[in-house]
Amino acid sequence: MHGKGKHSSASWQIAKRILLSVTAIILVMSVSGCYLFPEEAVVLEPPLRTPPQVTYDYMEVKKTTIENKITGSGTFESVNRQEYFFKLDGKRLKAMYVKAGDDIQAGDLIAELDSDDLLKRIKQKESDIRKAEIAYNQLVTTSRLDIQRAKLELDELRKEYERLKAIPDATPKAQLEEIEKQIRLQEISYQKLLETNSTGENGKLGSQIQLAQISLEEEKAALADLKKELEDYRLYSTITGKVYYADSSLKPGDFIKAYTTIATVHDPTQLRLTYSGDKAFQFRLGSEVTVTVNKKDYKGYVVMTPTSMPEDVNPELKGKVVIDLPEMPSDAKIGTPATITLVMDRRENVIAIPKHLVKSVDGRSIVYVLKDNIRAERVVQLGLTTETQVEIVSGLEEGDLVIVK
Numbered sequence: 001m002h003g004k005g006k007h008s009s010a011s012w013q014i015a016k017r018i019l020l021s022v023t024a025i026i027l028v029m030s031v032s033g034c035y036l037f038p039e040e041a042v043v044l045e046p047p048l049r050t051p052p053q054v055t056y057d058y059m060e061v062k063k064t065t066i067e068n069k070i071t072g073s074g075t076f077e078s079v080n081r082q083e084y085f086f087k088l089d090g091k092r093l094k095a096m097y098v099k100a101g102d103d104i105q106a107g108d109l110i111a112e113l114d115s116d117d118l119l120k121r122i123k124q125k126e127s128d129i130r131k132a133e134i135a136y137n138q139l140v141t142t143s144r145l146d147i148q149r150a151k152l153e154l155d156e157l158r159k160e161y162e163r164l165k166a167i168p169d170a171t172p173k174a175q176l177e178e179i180e181k182q183i184r185l186q187e188i189s190y191q192k193l194l195e196t197n198s199t200g201e202n203g204k205l206g207s208q209i210q211l212a213q214i215s216l217e218e219e220k221a222a223l224a225d226l227k228k229e230l231e232d233y234r235l236y237s238t239i240t241g242k243v244y245y246a247d248s249s250l251k252p253g254d255f256i257k258a259y260t261t262i263a264t265v266h267d268p269t270q271l272r273l274t275y276s277g278d279k280a281f282q283f284r285l286g287s288e289v290t291v292t293v294n295k296k297d298y299k300g301y302v303v304m305t306p307t308s309m310p311e312d313v314n315p316e317l318k319g320k321v322v323i324d325l326p327e328m329p330s331d332a333k334i335g336t337p338a339t340i341t342l343v344m345d346r347r348e349n350v351i352a353i354p355k356h357l358v359k360s361v362d363g364r365s366i367v368y369v370l371k372d373n374i375r376a377e378r379v380v381q382l383g384l385t386t387e388t389q390v391e392i393v394s395g396l397e398e399g400d401l402v403i404v405k
Contacts, residue, residue, distance in 0.1 A: 057405040058370050059353070061396050066352040068345040068386045070282055074275040074291070074323065076336045078266035081244070081316075084110055084235045089258035091233070096250050098263060102243040107236055110243075110263050113256060115233040118226065125223045132216045139212050143193070150190040157183045241267040244334065266334055273300065273323040275340050280306050283321045283342060292339040293329045300325045300340075347384050351392045353402055358382065358390055367392075370401040 091113040098110050161179045164171040245264040256262075273291060275283075285308045291300045304313075304322035323340065332338075358380065359366045367378045380395030396402070 056403045058401040061400040065348045070279045070342040072277040074273050074338045074340045076271045076332045079270040079272050080267035083261045084263045085261045093254045098243045100246045104237045106240045110235040113233040122226045129219045136212045147193045154186040275321040280321050290341040352389045355390045368403040
């Protein structure tokens with residue numbers, strides 16, 4: 001009994017110490033709890049920001065002059081220019097006598113084809129003509145002598161007949177009849193000579209002489225044809241000027257293609273200004289234009305347009321605008337460029353702004369303006385429009401500020 005009580009007292013003591021330890025721990029934790037858990041973050045109000053100020057680029061509306069104009073690049077070219085080419089095909093080149101930049105006179109030889117065979121034929125024909133001329137002259141001379149001799153014999157017979165007839169008693173009738181017969185035969189012979197060999201003294205040519213003359217003329221005509229053919233083997237300049245182009249690739253012996261230009265000659269003393277841009281059909285005959293050459297302006301007039309050209313115009317001018325300058329620039333040469341300006345329409349003292357500042361909104365033309373530093377929409381009515389500007393008929397006034405950006 002005593003032993004059991006002693007054991008219970010010891011157990012109680014142990015339990016009491018454990019209870020005190022737990023109590024102490026709980027007390028400590030309750031006192032220092034805020035130090036054992038993380039501190040809660042303080043929520044701050046967001047800072048107030050001032051919105052950025054909107055700024056605009058703008059332009060002040062002013063009255064100005066607006067032009068609807070065409071501007072293009074033209075070139076001075078020779079009024080008198082010729083292209084040269086051979087009409088014969090498959091012939092070999094003998095020589096090229098000019099090069100680009102050469103001065104040339106009318107009649108100068110430009111190029112020549114190999115014509116040795118043709119020259120031989122010409123030489124032979126000239127020889128044939130000389131022979132025909134000799135034969136003709138001999139025939140004429142012989143015929144003239146034969147006719148003269150026959151006429152002389154006829155005259156002698158007639159004289160003899162008249163002499164004998166004057167003394168009938170002394171001349172037998174048979175003798176007179178014989179002389180009459182000889183006269184008739186001689187007249188026939190003489191007449192035949194006149195018909196065949198007359199050289200034209202009586203206004204007629206005998207048939208034999210005519211045939212000889214025809215033969216000679218045919219030979220001469222054949223020679224003329226050969227010489228004309230020879231002209232096709234040679235190219236001569238028809239104008240005085242400068243060789244603008246010469247085919248430098250051609251060499252002696254090269255085959256030549258017919259109608260292929262091998263040289264061009266221009267007369268640099270006669271120039272005209274031409275324009276062939278995509279706006280050529282907008283030019284009108286008689287319109288005044290401004291021509292600018294080396295920063296200097298000249299007055300010009302449209303003298304030919306693609307729609308006013310005659311049917312037989314030089315093919316080189318088709319599709320071009322030709323401009324005449326009363327005062328030709330002293331430094332203008334073949335190939336000199338020029339700026340051509342044609343004013344189609346012009347408005348002075350009007351309000352005009354850059355075309356891109358006008359916006360289309362629901363079928364209306366809108367411009368944005370700055371009014372009391374506030375962007376405002378303004379409906380405008382448009383007038384003359386060019387590639388870069390537009391006339392404002394209403395909706396803007398001078399001094400308004402149009403927003404550019």
